[in-house]
Amino acid sequence: MIALLLILIPLFSGLITFFIKGEKDAKSWSLFASVLTLAVVFAGVFNLFDTAQSSYDAAWLSALGARFSIGLDGMGKMLCLLNAIAFPIVFGAVYNNDYKKPASFYGLMLLMQTGLMGVFLSTDCLLFYFFWELALIPAYFLCSTWGGEKRIQVTFKFFIYTFVGSLLMLVGILYVYFKTPDHSFALQSFYNAKLSTGEENFAFWLFFLAFAIKMPIFPLHTWQPDTYEQSPTAVTMILSGVMVKMGLFAAIRWLVPVFPHAALYYSHFIIILSVTGMLYASLIAIRQDDIKRMIAYSSIAHIGLMCAAIFSSEETGMQGVMIQMFNHGINVIGLWIVAEAIETQLGTRKFSELGGLARKAPALAILLVVMALANIALPLTNAFVGEFLMFNGLFRYNVWIAAIAGISIILAAVYTLNMIQKIFYGNTSIATENAKDIGMGTKIMLIVLVVIVVVLGVYPQPMMQLTNDTVQSVLIKFHL
Amino acid sequence: MNAIILSAAFGVMMMLCSFLLKNKGSLRHIASIALLILLVANIADTYGHTMFLINTHGMLLFNRFGMLFNSIAIGSTFVYVLLTGKEIEKTGTYVAEYFVLIFFVLCGVTLLSSYNNLLTLFLGIEIMSIPLYILTGSDKRNMKSNEAALKYFLMGAFSTGLMLMGIALTYGGTGTFNMEAVRTFPNIYKGLASFLEILGLLFLLVSMAFKVSAAPFHFWTPDVYDGAPSVFTSFMATIVKAAGFIAFIKLCAVRMNETSGVVNWQMIYAILIVATLLVGNITAVFQQSVKRMLAYSSIAQAGFMLFSLISLNDLAYEGILLYAAAYSLATIGIFAILVKMKDISLEGYNGLAKTQPALAATNMVFLLSLSGIPLTAGFFAKYYMLAAVLKTGTYTWLVIVGVLFAAVSVYYYFRVIQAMYFKEGNPQTEVITPSFKYGVIALAALIILLGIFPNLILNWLYF
Numbered sequence: 001m002i003a004l005l006l007i008l009i010p011l012f013s014g015l016i017t018f019f020i021k022g023e024k025d026a027k028s029w030s031l032f033a034s035v036l037t038l039a040v041v042f043a044g045v046f047n048l049f050d051t052a053q054s055s056y057d058a059a060w061l062s063a064l065g066a067r068f069s070i071g072l073d074g075m076g077k078m079l080c081l082l083n084a085i086a087f088p089i090v091f092g093a094v095y096n097n098d099y100k101k102p103a104s105f106y107g108l109m110l111l112m113q114t115g116l117m118g119v120f121l122s123t124d125c126l127l128f129y130f131f132w133e134l135a136l137i138p139a140y141f142l143c144s145t146w147g148g149e150k151r152i153q154v155t156f157k158f159f160i161y162t163f164v165g166s167l168l169m170l171v172g173i174l175y176v177y178f179k180t181p182d183h184s185f186a187l188q189s190f191y192n193a194k195l196s197t198g199e200e201n202f203a204f205w206l207f208f209l210a211f212a213i214k215m216p217i218f219p220l221h222t223w224q225p226d227t228y229e230q231s232p233t234a235v236t237m238i239l240s241g242v243m244v245k246m247g248l249f250a251a252i253r254w255l256v257p258v259f260p261h262a263a264l265y266y267s268h269f270i271i272i273l274s275v276t277g278m279l280y281a282s283l284i285a286i287r288q289d290d291i292k293r294m295i296a297y298s299s300i301a302h303i304g305l306m307c308a309a310i311f312s313s314e315e316t317g318m319q320g321v322m323i324q325m326f327n328h329g330i331n332v333i334g335l336w337i338v339a340e341a342i343e344t345q346l347g348t349r350k351f352s353e354l355g356g357l358a359r360k361a362p363a364l365a366i367l368l369v370v371m372a373l374a375n376i377a378l379p380l381t382n383a384f385v386g387e388f389l390m391f392n393g394l395f396r397y398n399v400w401i402a403a404i405a406g407i408s409i410i411l412a413a414v415y416t417l418n419m420i421q422k423i424f425y426g427n428t429s430i431a432t433e434n435a436k437d438i439g440m441g442t443k444i445m446l447i448v449l450v451v452i453v454v455v456l457g458v459y460p461q462p463m464m465q466l467t468n469d470t471v472q473s474v475l476i477k478f479h480l
Numbered sequence: 481m482n483a484i485i486l487s488a489a490f491g492v493m494m495m496l497c498s499f500l501l502k503n504k505g506s507l508r509h510i511a512s513i514a515l516l517i518l519l520v521a522n523i524a525d526t527y528g529h530t531m532f533l534i535n536t537h538g539m540l541l542f543n544r545f546g547m548l549f550n551s552i553a554i555g556s557t558f559v560y561v562l563l564t565g566k567e568i569e570k571t572g573t574y575v576a577e578y579f580v581l582i583f584f585v586l587c588g589v590t591l592l593s594s595y596n597n598l599l600t601l602f603l604g605i606e607i608m609s610i611p612l613y614i615l616t617g618s619d620k621r622n623m624k625s626n627e628a629a630l631k632y633f634l635m636g637a638f639s640t641g642l643m644l645m646g647i648a649l650t651y652g653g654t655g656t657f658n659m660e661a662v663r664t665f666p667n668i669y670k671g672l673a674s675f676l677e678i679l680g681l682l683f684l685l686v687s688m689a690f691k692v693s694a695a696p697f698h699f700w701t702p703d704v705y706d707g708a709p710s711v712f713t714s715f716m717a718t719i720v721k722a723a724g725f726i727a728f729i730k731l732c733a734v735r736m737n738e739t740s741g742v743v744n745w746q747m748i749y750a751i752l753i754v755a756t757l758l759v760g761n762i763t764a765v766f767q768q769s770v771k772r773m774l775a776y777s778s779i780a781q782a783g784f785m786l787f788s789l790i791s792l793n794d795l796a797y798e799g800i801l802l803y804a805a806a807y808s809l810a811t812i813g814i815f816a817i818l819v820k821m822k823d824i825s826l827e828g829y830n831g832l833a834k835t836q837p838a839l840a841a842t843n844m845v846f847l848l849s850l851s852g853i854p855l856t857a858g859f860f861a862k863y864y865m866l867a868a869v870l871k872t873g874t875y876t877w878l879v880i881v882g883v884l885f886a887a888v889s890v891y892y893y894f895r896v897i898q899a900m901y902f903k904e905g906n907p908q909t910e911v912i913t914p915s916f917k918y919g920v921i922a923l924a925a926l927i928i929l930l931g932i933f934p935n936l937i938l939n940w941l942y943f
Contacts, residue, residue: 063935133854144902152902156894163890167883170863174870174879202876 002044003070004056006080006117009037014110023102027095030106034087034113041084045077045466060127065177065184070121075322075470078463079120079242079249082329085452086241087113093337093445094234097344099146112138112238119246125173125185128254129166135246136162139239146232158227161220165210172206175199176258190258191477197261204262207255208270214247215303217270218277228296233340236292240299241333245325248306252321252470256310257477264478267311271397274311275405278304282411286418291339291349294415295332298375301408302328308405309390313478315471317393322467323460324386327374327453331383334371334449338364341438342423346431351419356428360435365424367446372420374453376412382456481532481542482521483550483590490514491583498576508565511579515558518586522550526940538658541596548801548940549593549726553719556808557586560715563816563919567711572618581611582715589723598647598657601727605643605691608723609636612716616708628707635700639690646683650735653677659734678743681736685748688731691724694786695755698779702763705775710824713771714815717778722804725785729800732789749789750878756783757885764892771824773892774814777850780889781807784865787882790875791868798938799864805937806849806857806930813846813923820916822908829896830905838917839909840900845924849931851893852886857930862886864934 013033020026044054055071072080087109099105115135122128136159143155173185179199180189195203213220228236256263278301285297306324309317341364342357343349358365374381377388387409395402428435438446456463497510521531526547561568561582569575588608595601613636617629651657653676686697693701705713736745760780767773785803788796817839821828833840849858866879899905930936 061933061935063938130854137848137853141901144898152898156891156898159894160887160890164884164887167886168880171866171870171876171879171883174863174867175876177867178871178873 001056002040002054003072003121005040006037006044006084006121007070007114009033009040010110010113010117014107014114017107017110018103020103023098026102026106027091030110031088031091031095033110034084034091037113037117038084038088041077041080044072045081055123060124064126065182065186066126067124067184067186068127069124069186070118070127071123072121073470074467075249075252076120078322078326078467079245080117082245082326083113083116083120083242086238086329086333089333089337089445089448090234090237093237093340093442095441096439097234099232101145105142105146108138108142109234109238112142112243116238116242116246120249123187125177125187125190125254127185128250129170129173132169132246132250133166135243136166139235139243142235143227143231146235148230150226151230154223154226154230158223161213161223162210165213168206169210172203172210175203175206187253190254193258195259200259200262201265204255204259204266207259208251208266211247211251211255212307214250215244215307216247216300217304217307218273218280218300221277221281221300224300225293225296228299229290229292233292233336233343237333237336237340240296240336241329244299244303245329248303248310248321248325251307251310252318252474257474260477263311264313267313270311271308271394271401274304274308275401277301278308278405278408279411282408282415285415286411288415289351291342291351291419291423292336294419295335295339298412298415299328299332301412302332305387305390305394305405305408308401309393312393312397313475314393314396315475316389316396318471318475319464319467320386320389320391320393322471323456323463324383324390326463327382327386327456330449330452330456331371331374334367334446334453335375337442337446337449338368338371341442345438346435348431351422353429353431354423355426355432356424357432357435358424360428360432361437363443364438364446367443367450368424369420370450370453371446372416374457376416377409380454380457382453382460384457385460481530481534481540482525483518483554484540484587484594485532486518486521487583487587487590490518491580491587494576494580494583498574498580501576504569504575507576507579508561508569511582512558512561512565514583515554515561519551519554519558522547522554522590526551538660539597539600540591540594541659542594544941545797545801546593546726548937549722549804550590551940552801552805552808552937553589553593553723554586556719556805556812557582557715559809559923560719560812560816563812563916563923564711564714564819567819571709571711572620574618578615578618578712581615584611585615585715585720589719592723592727595727595730596659598650598659601731602640602643602647604727606640608720609640609691612636612712612720615712615715616704618712619709622707622709624707625709628704631700631707632704635690635704639687639697642683642690643687646680646685646687649676649680649683651680653680659730678739681739681743684731685736688724688728689752692721692728692782692785693779694752694782695759695779698756698759701779702772702775705778706769706772710771710815710819713775714812714819717774717815718808718811721778721782722785722808725782725788725800725804729788729792729796733792737792746790746875749786750875753783753786753790753878754881756780756786757882761885761888761892765888767892769825770818770821770829770896773826773896774811774818777889777892778811780885781850783885784862784882787865787869787878790878791872793868793871795864795868795871798941799861799868801941802857802864802930802934802937803861806861806927809923809927809930810846810849810856810858813920813927814843814850816916816920817843817846820910820912822910826895826899827905828907829899830903830907832900832905832907832909835907836909836912838921839912842920842924843900844897845927847893847896849927851890855928855931857927857934859931860934 057069060068118131281300288294377383591604619625764776849856852862
């Protein structure tokens, strides 16, 4: 029931939002709905109800062998939690922004949350595919309607890219479906599918391409910086904070356990691609003059490390991925909130036009510095734990690859500190001369994020316990 | 049997109405009531309540598959008349005749869904095609409409000629017109496929490819669909085309299948499919007029329907019916909105979401369905087509080619969505009545419903 509620609350509240007339009402209603979802997730994560409540199963297309079955495992709980935390924070952070047609904006946002929840919950592959697409369609409309100048072309590129990936995945799903012993889309049937080595290698790529585009992995990342830059920042927060986790999540739940031999066979190639992407994106990030584009490239680098850690097939690496999926979501949303605060107030995102903001907005400066330090994974911040574990896993896999990937830590420090320096220190520019500190709503949301950053940095144990069952079950498949 | 006789009878009835009724406005109401009766009669027939018991000597064979297709075709026509009946009246002065011709086309369609003999196949194709030539030219003062009608007629006559030759040649090769008999009685060459039969089947294949506008026999389609009055393009591109596929799949399942030991028909279909997908999708990308884009998109969609010829398994039969329903309903919806637009170029749709939010939203649902996005009927239509081929275990490469072209199709369908939602403009439309609005909203709701529960249609095959 809990699982069902997680889908139904955002779905119905989203549909209702479309018919709300006043702007204030739409905002408060969607904030209320997202907080309600968060409360339900808390109930699910802390097992306030008996465990039978955390899954739901109903007949759907019995002729095809597809059921409406959803359930929560450790990783699912963790990502639902991230999803549920992200939306109230985003709604709170943009509470003072004025969007034209607010009812549609907030309605589409909640529908996107429905799609994301569904992806993290479904234990039926066809249902998973449905939600996978359902998350994409609202994102398309959100970016194309409320985005920047070049929004239409850029979002279209994003849509076509991901749609090609999803269609290939659909072929892969059907391909595996016909090899399952009982012709069903259920997760367990997929795990038991009888595939020869050749078939496994073929179907692996059909799935992997879809997930690699979503993450994104070099060289399929070209849609990402443009889309992040052109989308309204509220949507970018969700795209980079939660939606890219779809790719990682799907790789752990639907790719590696279904095709363990192929995953092992291609792991070296994929890790090299990921590490190349990390260095490549980090180097480009250094050269950026735009906050949003810099964060976008930095995000590619972080995701590359997570993908490499998944395929390193080491326990520590996998645990690191779990923690880092959550932490990266929190950190990147924090960075976007800062970018949004600067852009709405000063009208520019360019480093070259900013400077000396620390004197004008001290609260923003302090909060950003914490978020930035988390971005470069300094000890005591949450990202340190995750990155340390992932590098540990990568090191056990191959020392040289780990060493090369380690360069990206240095590069991350270069571009992140460079950003702080250019925005907050030095002389004030024309744009920042009359700058004021951030508003109350943004401040509260950033403080909440900073608290999460520090708490999880000091005491990551609960998060590791939460996801331990998934790590163990995936690793068993990997080393069969 | 009910549907064949009643549709012909209703055609005659409408003809009488043309001079007995003074009030032309009531004609479309009569037509819709007649269609509803036809639908009910056909469903009754499905469950064994046949009104006309005629011994056809095996020329016709009625089964669930054909009956369900009849229901889909008649139901779609009903929706079509409800949504665009007013525009049919505006096309010209001979309003009643248009409805007459539509009923005659339906008679051909129902014949095609139940033919069991090459002669009845020919009859069905002709009964279906000839009224269409007239409907294409119904806008008499318009040169483009006249040109389209002539082109359609000449091309249609040509393909009919090929079909007749094909039928004659296969008769020479097998000694029978019957569809089933070849299987049970070895032909005069003692069960071997003869050269004459193969040649005849090739001719038949080409003529059917003409009818369903599969590349490289598609050249008439864009001009005819573009030149004909939009209301009739809607009818031609949906119900008539789907009927062509039903006839095609049956021919392939019986006649071609028997000679598959000699000729690799599947490879020929695969070539047809790739050519059709390529031509339809790539050319549609460059169109500026929405109507012409839809003409090419109908070629592209035909490419997907052709997938059923390769697989010919249970999923393929279910899939082609679902595809026929999903594609027809969505295209009828898009055309119903198109005929209300003053400017049918892509720019003409700019900003429709602001001025007519209901029309834009429903049009979006129709376009999403055509591009095969989940939660719409179009997704399951494509799903069945792909699954049917994957089930055979061969031609996996064709499925991948198919989905890549499906991604291309998103490009041109979404251009309309972009125009409606993200571009500024002041589109001019005819007066939109509330009943029309509710009509398209109901149609969009139906498409979404079928996108979640495709079994609503497919269960009719078995229960």
